[in-house]
Amino acid sequence: MKKIYLDNNATTAIHPDVLKEMLPYFEGFYGNPSSIHTYGQETRKAIEDAREKIAKLLNAESSEIVFTSCGTESNNHAIKGAAFSLQNKGKHIITSKIEHHAVIEVCEYLSKKFGFEITYIPVDKYGIVNPEDVKKAITDKTILISIMHINNETGTIQPIEEIGKIAQERQIVFHTDAVQSVGKIQIDVKKLGVSLLSLSGHKFYAPKGVGILYVRKGLKIHSLLHGGSHEKNRRAGTENVPYIVGIAKALDISHKDMAEESKRILYLREKLEKGILDKIEYSQINGHPENRIYNTSNISFDFIEGEGLLLSLDMEGIAASTGSACTSGTLEPSHVLAAMGVSPTKSQGSIRFSLGRQNTEAEIDKLLEVLPNIVSRLRMMSPLWEDKQKGIETQFEDSKKYH
């Protein structure tokens, strides 16, 4: 059976040219970039070339690029680093209700263990933060604003530039988790007005386990890792040379392909959404109709539960996900959809399809062929569907053992 991968927001397959670029740094060039000898000089050059390439693509300076081990580390570094270095000025942080766990849980940690006060800005029904709400939440104790660029579950794009302006006016450090936007759209750190920006390689065809934190020149934040002068004292640890080479190559390719790929993928996504909404009654898109990244589709199928849908799709060789892959270990409905006012029952029946460079029109056709049958099979098993057909309200007792 041919497999169809529609989970590119969870992770992507390494681009063959990225792999090719990396291989020499596993084989021939293994010197420690901090070493003085030729071995070290070779890998040092590879890292600094990569840094320069990345800086150009983000409209940053080389010295502003810090290599990390992943998007999660970048977020931790940005938020904890800023919080600890600025806590003498105040202990108030503004973030939103729809952040990735790698932001929310960092904020919770700072709040519980270090007494920071966190404001979680709500979103509208499309999942968008209103910059005015951010402005109103600012106090003289606010030291950091952290609002994500593109939401991983719905693809909705946040008004980062406007929030950036507010942050600059009030001279507050502004971080954005751009893990889902870098590689998909052009990022200009100056235009966004951010002081810190996180990104992660495996979302744009580099390997898992390499990320970047952009730190605006002049901003001093605490490090997470101590133990050496690497990355200009910002992140100790011998650099992961092949992965750094890989992430630079991947970003370069994604920018070269962006104009065409974004159009091609948008066409597929539109076909997918139109097909589903036409063929399957009681299905809806979650997220903003236009202000949404071109590869992501979060769709609710009423009266059924998402896991059964995913298992059934998987048996057809199709990989999708419910919300974020990181939350699949929990039972609670998505905090992102909840913040948008989607009811828990609807939220349970929502699936995220996220497209990438490998997807073809034939794959979307195949999805549209099998999905309606899967949904009706699951609805046939659903008491909610049975009651809907009868026009009655579903009644049940709460389980006694698990409260």
Next chain:
Amino acid sequence: MQYSSKVMEHFNNPRNVGEIPDADGIGNVGNPICGDIMRLYIKVKDGIIVDAKFKTFGCGAAIATSSMVTEMVKGKSIEEALNISNKAVAEALGGLPSIKMHCSVLAEEALKSALADYYKKHPK
């Protein structure tokens, strides 16, 4: 998280999906945490459960345990059915991932709720 092949088999080909229009007992139980809902119908004749059907809004494990519990109760007396535990249902399915054990609890409670409904409708 990985389901056993038995769970997947029951999820794919669930036994006894449906309604019993003149059921002798109906159980309706929902888990307030995960939001899943199970509905179980039983038909009783001379103290023996002669038929059982279910409808479930829930995860793969919830559907598989519903299917299994309907298989297990058929042909059993009411007393025997009351002794079916969630562990027995999970074991019959070749085990469940630990975060999915509560799904089998839902099956046990749906069965108990159907039996309670039977007693209510057929007082001795």
